[in-house]
Amino acid sequence: MSAKKLLLLAGMFYMQVTMAQDTRYIYLSGTDKDHTVAWDFHCSGGQRSGKWTTIPVPSNWEQQGFGSYNYGHDKVKADEQGLYRYRFNAPDQWRNKQVNIVFDGVMTDAEVKINGKLAGPVHQGGFYRFRYDIGSLLRNGSNLLEVKVSKQSANASVNRAERNGDFWILGGIYRPVFLEVKPLVNIDRIAINATAKGHFSVQAFTTALPDGATLSAQVLTMDGKPLQEAVTTPATHGEVHTLQQQFDHPATWSAEYPNRYQAVVEIRKGDQVLHRVTQPFGFRTIEVRPRDGIYVNDTKVILKGVNRHSAWPETGRTLSKAISLLDVNLMKDMNMNAVRMSHYPPDTHFLDVCDSLGMFVLDELTGWQAAYDTITGHRLVRELVERDVNHPSIIAWDNGNEGGFNRALDGDYALYDPQERPVLHPWERFSSVDTKHYPNFNYLVNASLYDADIYLPTEFMHGLYDGGMGAGLADFWDRILQHPHGAGGFLWAFADEGLVRTDKNGIIDTDGNHAPDGIVGPHREKEGSFYSIRELWSPVHIPMTVIPTVFDGRIPVENRYDYTQLGGCRFTWQLLRFTSPGKNTRTDTITTGTLAAPDLAPHTKGYLQLPLPDGWQDADALYLSVQDIYGRNILHRSWPLSSPMKHVKQFPAANGRLNITNNHDTLYVDNGSGVYAFSRATGQLLHIRTPKGKISLGGGPVLAGVSQQLTSFSSGDDSTGYFISVRYEGSGFLQLKWHFKPGVPAQLDYSYNVKGETPFTGITFRYPEEKVTGLAWIGEGPYRVWKNRRQGQLFGNWYKDYNNTVTGESWIYPEFKGYHANVYQATFYTQEPPFTFYTGNGGTFLQVFRPEAPKGASNNNTTPAFPDGDIGFMSAIAPIGTKFQDAAQMGPESQLNVMLNPPVKGTIWIGLP
Structure with missing residues (x-):
């Protein structure tokens, strides 16, 4: 035999021996929602019950058309059972192996049989990995796996903790099922503690080891390069073995720099490897320093976090790594650095993504306002921590939620976690951390003035419908940053938890107002708050809101990173011109360039030039964009450079003649482009007729939200052309003067005064909503704004088709109706001829109809006041509240409006086709 063949055979033998010493993972189910395996299935109640058929595994059976739906708040819940059968082969060589069957998640009680015999005790708890050693139950060849899954647990505390929670209650084998095949002498698991100062310690839990065996551990880079020689220790007669090493200046793990290594732990007998485990990890130290803050690697961190349910509309809690990547990337796109698992442990692939991309994680034991009993809790804490202990992303364990704390379990986490991460009680003060949920602004002010505890709200800014999160966040966040012991916070919640209902023709159901509280929709559709949060939480903070009159290109900037020098970021800028407003919008780039970033240390300030x-x-606008050290876009800012009058100055010179007609109560003004009809009785515009057809714009202008009476109406010629002058009085006044010239858009000058506090101020017209098909505008967009959510929009040239979206109940975004900021001009496309408004005042808000109130709303907090009119030009607009608080409790930006320097004066023009 040739030397080449000998080397090839030797290499193949080495690979086989090496692979044989690693644990083999053999999937009996599929691996995720997109890769499933059909098992035999029988459901005892609800849809498609009472007969054997097949079901994809993993899955929630409701999403496959079986059983019944329940939300946790339902008083009466379905109690169906699912019976599963699956055959798999066991080769003869497994007789000398340990074979475990592993279930990553089953809702809720699982009775497992192999070839008709119980694999072990019934597992109770729907969100935890469990396993049975089934080697003694296997036959050579075909084997029958049977699983009986009870949706409701026989353990009352499990039902209270899990099945009564504020989330969807589902059933089934919803995470993967697989076999672990490994040598009889093996490593059961390892637990790593690797500190920021380079101390590495690993606990290896093994079977009984033979005399003369050794254990070794070696740290490698993620691409397999050893940091230094392995550390080795002789085997003892115990089943826990600790190996330790010291490394000089390892690259530490943090959310900004998620540096990882891998530990290879082996059992050896002489030169033979009996078993090997490879585990990624990170060098990282967590500290809670009372009366100070939370420190990671000796650096005080501010957690910019969100709560996340594990859910997808079509597949319930059965997900995939692709969804984990999608979700974490969306979070990082919002400049978040933390995520809380609400209210149960996630898929392991989600934690893997948090490890690799960099997210601080709070991992949570289920207990939504009710706790597991102590015996059950001891077991489930162990299952939770043993599965997740080596993820560097996890910085704390949550022992339940909102009163669902079994305090007898607080000490259990450290039994399995050599890092001794902190344990939190979300919603209460515990271990020097105040995690109070849904504080109002006054609570934050008082906490920052008087409180000694670290403040870390694990739920705040409730995002029901379009309220919360982005709205009011600027005030809340500024106050959290002022808190001497502020540690950040976690928004509620990441995504609307909407399920596709197989029993209701495929509608997406959010159970009324229980689950539509995300920043993104069920399929991750972005709401306006997405962009507000991105700007407010950008680690590159630019406080400049307007371009000053004397601008030399100097822009203040603050580095809000915890670890990163600003010099590593990339800054680009553009000067833009809006050359073709309308349906086919066009924006030209005049100049673009990059900026040298000042090399500012974290939490310092400087300037861009x-x-x-x-x-x-x-130019019409200046844009500035920032990318982080990984190329991710973390900030987009814009500033208008031109005034609204730039577009008005482009009107043609007057040409032709006016034609004035009186017909009983109606005054008609024909300027050659259209005929404007006014009522002398009300002073209001009635409609406009053009050569292309009627425009049903009328019913105004009136002063929004104020009852007034017409006190004067006059018309005639003056030096500017033909005018109509109208005055209303009541609570304040409204003065109008229309100007008409031949062939030129009609001009309306207005001034008004409103007394007292108001939710909005401005003038409005009527127009039939059912006739509108689209809107093009120059102004901030593309999303609507609220008084307390202005951040995140760009001044630009925008268009959107009409929709009647109710945020959180339908998901076509951006929403059509609402307030749009700093509008210079707006063209309404309709079933009639289009018409265009031009504004003469910077800062004008355009009101576009009135958004419908959510059907599931239990209060008016998230349904702000709107004018009765359809199209309005506002100088002040309303704020929006949250599920639990009206806007008045949410800080300075969320208060009602008061006119400080009346009257307000403005001008608009109406252009016709």
Whole structure:
């Protein structure tokens, strides 16, 4: 035999021996929602019950058309059972192996049989990995696996903790099922503690080891390069073995720098490897320093977090790594650095993604306002921590939620976690951390003034419908940053938990107002708060809101990173011109460039310097974008450079003649482009007729939200052309003056005064909503704004088709109706001829109809006040509240409006086709 063949055979033998010493994972189910395996299935109640058929595994059976739906708040819940059968083969060589069957998640009680015999005690608890050693039950060849799954647990505390929670209650084998095949002498699991100062310790839990065996551990980079020689220790007669090493200046793990290594732990007998385990990990130290803050690697961190349910509309709690990547990337796109598992442990692939991309994680034992009993809790804490202990992303364990704390379990976490991560009680003060849920702004002010505890709300800014989260966050966040012991917080929640109902023709159901509280929709559709949060939580903070009159290109900037020098970020800028507003919007880039970022240390301030070219003032807008050290876009800012009058100055010169007609109570003004009809009795515009057809714009202008009486109406000629002057009085006043010239858009000058506090101020018109098909505008967009949610929009050239979206109840975004900020001009496309408004005042808000109130709303907190009119030009608009608080409790930006320097004066023009 040739030397080449000998080397090839030797290599193949080495690979077989090496692979034989690693644990083999053999999936009996599929691996995720997109890769499933059909098992035999029988459901005892609800849809498609009472007969044997097949079901994909993993899955929730409701999402496959079986059983019954329940939300945790339902008083009466279905109690169906699912029977599963699956045959698999066991080769003869497994007789000398340990074979475990592993279930990553079953809802809720699982009775497992192999070839008709129980594999072990019934497992209770729907969110935890469990396993049975089934080697003694296997036959050579075909084997029958049977699983009886009870949706309701026989353990009352499990039902209270899990099945009565504020989330969907589902059933089934919803996470993967697999076999672990490994040598009889093996490593059961390992638990790593690797500190930021380079101390590495690993606990190896093994079977009984033969005399003369050794254990070794070696740390490698993720691409397999050893940091230094392995550490080895002789085997003892115990089943826990600790190996330790010291490393000089390892690259530490954090949310900004998620550096990872891998530990290879082996059992050896002489030169033979009996078993090997490879485990990724990170060097990282967590500390809670009372009366100070939370420290990671000796650096105080501010957690910018969100709560996440594990859910997808079509598949319930059966997910995939692709969804984990999608979700974590969306969080990081919002500049979040933390996520709380609400209210149960997630899929392992989600934690893997948090490890690799960099997210601080609070991992949670289920207990929604009710706790497991102590015996059950001891077991489930162990299952939770043993599965997740080596993830560097996990910085704390949550022992239940909102009163669901079994305090007898607080000490259990450290039994299985050599890092001794902190244990939190979300919603209460515990271990020097105040995690109070849903504080109002006054609570934050008082806490920052008087409280000694670290403040970390594990739920705040409830995002029901379009309220909360982005709205009011600027005030809340500024106050959290002012808190001497502020540690950040976790928004509620990441995504609307909507399920596709197989029993209701495929509608997406959020159970009224229980689950539509996300920043993104069920399929991760982005709400307006997505962009507000991105700006407010950007680690590159630019406080400049307007371009000053004397602008030399100098822009203040603050580095809000915890670890990163600002010099590693990339800054780009653009000068833009809006050349074709309308349906086919066009924006031209005049100049673009990159900026040298100042090398600011974390939490320091400095300046950017734009190299402004000659004539930069002729541009319409300045854009500035920032990418982080990984190329992720973390900030987009814009500033208008031109005034609204730039577009007005482009009107043609007056040409032709006016035609004035009186017909009983109606005054008609024909300026050549259209005929404007006014009522002398009300002073209001009635409609407009053009050569292309009627425009049903009328019913105004009136002063929004104020009852007034017409006190004067006059018309005639003056030096500017033909005018109509109208005055209303009541609670305040409204003065109007229309100006008409031949062939030129009609001009309306207005001034008004409103007394007292108001939710909004402005003038409005009527127009039939059912006739509108789209809107094009120059202004901030593309999302609507609230008084307390202005951040995140860009000044630009926008268009959107009409929709009647109710945020959180339908998911076509951006929503069509609402307030739009700093609008210079707006064209309404309709079933009639289009018409365009031009504004003469910067800062004008355009009101576009009135958003419908959510059907599931239990209060008006998330249904802000709107004018009765359909199209309005506002100087002040309303704030929005949250599920639990009206806007008045949410800080300075969320208060009602008071006119400080009346009257308000403005001008608009109406352009016709």
